[in-house]
Amino acid sequence: MNQLNNPTAQAVDNVLIYIFGFSLILLLGITAVSVYFVVKYRRSKYPEPTSDVEGSWFLETLWTVLPIIIVLTMFWYGWTNYVGLREIPADAMEVKGTARMWSWVFEYPDGRKESKLYVPVNKPVKVELYSVDVLHSFFVPAFRIKRDTVPGMESYVWFQAPEAGSYDIFCAEYCGVGHADMTTSVEVLSEEDFERWSQASDESGGEPRGLVVLNEQGCIGCHSLDGSENIGPTLFELSGTPRQIERDGQTIEITIDEDYLQRAIRDPAVELTKGFDPMMPAYDEGTISNDDLQAVVDYLLGKVVVTPAAPSGSRLLEVNGCTGCHSSDGSEEIAPTFKGIGQREVTIEADGKEITLQVDAEYLRRALLEPNTEIVKGFAPMMPAADYLSAEEIDAIIEHLLQQ
Ligand code: HEC
Ligand code: HEC
Ligand SMILES: [Cu+2]
Known part of the structure; x- marks a missing residue:
């Protein structure tokens, strides 16, 4: 991988090469000298000691001072680079990384949660590390960063990715059944892609259906939504507004309501809004279904409150780490599979008794x-209580599980 612009990897690599290089030189040098002397002064050639050297101030000073200097440079080089790994650049983006048995969750400042770490290229990223249960260790080999997450303690790492791509994340803690399965990735996106990703309204939010239809059908080409008149009358604040319309050659006044709007869209030529030409095409059921028509009418009457869509159950299972223990394909290593859970009977142990019951919403709760x-x-009591979820999230998960 290109190491330019990968500051953490550079820092670690430089120190590693420096220390390893000196060690290698010393290893080879000392081994070579030892072998040379062993051969040269072998017993068959010199059965008795011949040297009468008393000592050498020069040599003794040299081999004391030189190693001290070398070891101190190793320390200095290692220390300064380590400090670089702990000092976060001022413009770093912050993401919260939480480890739990057996998965990672990354939370962005706007509350968005993901099971992969999405970051922009060439931007320093600080990952604040937490654990909700046991020791874990956040390890991204490509950026040479590794840090333990300790329950009750906050820690962090930072990195800057040099190229867009996908880089492995591991948990480097091996004392437990599931750490080795805690694999996910840093997804490094180009700046534009990251921008798009940040703006993509994930499961929550999004445009109300009525507005989507208005845009898709080109209504906005003739109608404004902000009060300004266009080819057609504005569709701003229609509810209860009086209108002069022409019907059968007569001008009458009506108040805009649901029925009127439905007629205005299905049969625009029958009643014309006074002051406008009969230019609006009719939209029959083949073009706009009854449901969509209702959505448009509700939207125009201001009945649509833009609320975030209910959180999707399957996504919640992923970002909250449930899929770290529970599979959806029938395999059962750590925990019961979610496959078919809504339809099955389960045998549980409570107060030392075994009970078999049908899975339902109450049981799941x-x-x-x-x-x-x-x-x-047949399973160990290792499931963490999901009491950190909101009531809506719990409901969404239960509903999702019942449909499995
Ligand atoms: C080609 C331009 C054009 C397009 C496209 C168009 N309209 Fe119209 N619309 C008009 C004109 C002109 C009028 C006023 C004359 C009339 O009542 O037919 C009108 C009237 C209306 C009225 C009655 C408004 C009032 O204040 O009385 C509604 C509601 C309406 N349009 C909704 C829609 C919807 C919804 C769409 C898209 C599915 C749409 N229009 C597409 C031109 C257009
Ligand atoms: C650390 C691993 C682990 C995690 C994480 C975990 N569970 Fe579990 N879960 C288990 C184990 C083990 C059992 C079976 C033992 C028990 O009943 O406590 C279980 C039991 C269950 C059951 C009952 C299953 C059945 O067949 O009757 C449900 C439902 C469930 N978990 C849902 C979840 C949801 C939802 C999440 C995420 C919010 C989650 N679990 C997170 C380990 C886990
Ligand atoms: Cu772990």
């Missing part, structure tokens, strides 16, 4: 919030 009062038979 208990399994999520008090996982250790009823233990699924």
Whole structure:
């Protein structure tokens, strides 16, 4: 990988090469001299000691001072580069990285959560590290960064990715069943891609359906949404507004309501808004379905409150680490699989008794919030209580699981 612009990797590599280089020179040099003397002064040639050297101030000083200097340069070089690894550049972007059994979750300042770490290229990124349960260790070999996450303690690393691409993230803690499965990646995006990614309204938010239809059908080409008149009347604040319309050659006054709007879209030529030409095309059911028509009308009447869409269950399972222990393909290494969970009977152990029951919403709620009062038979009580989730998130997960 291109090491330019990869400051953390450069720092570590330089020190490694420096220390390793000196060690190699000393190893080879000392070994060579030893071998040379062993051969030269072998017993068959010199059965008795011949040297009468009393000592040499010069040599003794040299081989004391020189190694001290070399070792001190190693320390100095290592220390200054280590300090560089701990000093965050001022313009660094911050992401919170949380480890849990057995997955990573990355949380952005706007609250967005992802199971992969998305970052822009050539920008310093600070990852604040936390653990909610046991020791884990955040390790990205490509950037030569590794740091333990300790429950109850905050730590951090930083890096700057030199090229767009995907770089492995591992958990380097090996004392437990699942750390080795905690693999994910740093997804380095170009600046434009990252911009697009940040703006992409993920599952939450997004445009109301009515507005989407208005845009898709080209209504906005003739109608404004801000009060200004165009080829057609503005569609701003229509609810309860009086209108002069021409019907059968007569001008009458009406108040805009749902029925009127539906007629205005399905059969625009029948009632013309006074002062406008009959230019609006009719939109039949083949063009705009009844549902979409309703969405448009609701939107125009201001009935649509833009609320974030309900969080999607499958995404919640991923970003909250549930899929780190639970599979959806039927395999059961650490925990029961989610496959078919909505339809099955489960045998649980509670208060020392075994009970078999049908999985339903109530059972799932208990399994999520008090996982250790009823233990699924055959599994260890290792499930963490999901009490850090909001009520809506819990509902969304339960609904999603029941459909599995
Ligand atoms: C080619 C231009 C054009 C397009 C495209 C168009 N309209 Fe119109 N629309 C008009 C004109 C002109 C009028 C006024 C004359 C009339 O009532 O037919 C009008 C009237 C309306 C009215 C009645 C407004 C009022 O204040 O009385 C509604 C509602 C409306 N349009 C909705 C829509 C919707 C929804 C779409 C897209 C599905 C759409 N229009 C597409 C030109 C257009
Ligand atoms: C550390 C691993 C781990 C994590 C993380 C985890 N679980 Fe579990 N889960 C288990 C184990 C082990 C069991 C079975 C033992 C028990 O009942 O406590 C279980 C049981 C369950 C059950 C009951 C399953 C059944 O077959 O009756 C549900 C539902 C469940 N988990 C949902 C979740 C959800 C949702 C999340 C994420 C918010 C999650 N789990 C996170 C380990 C985990
Ligand atoms: Cu781990």
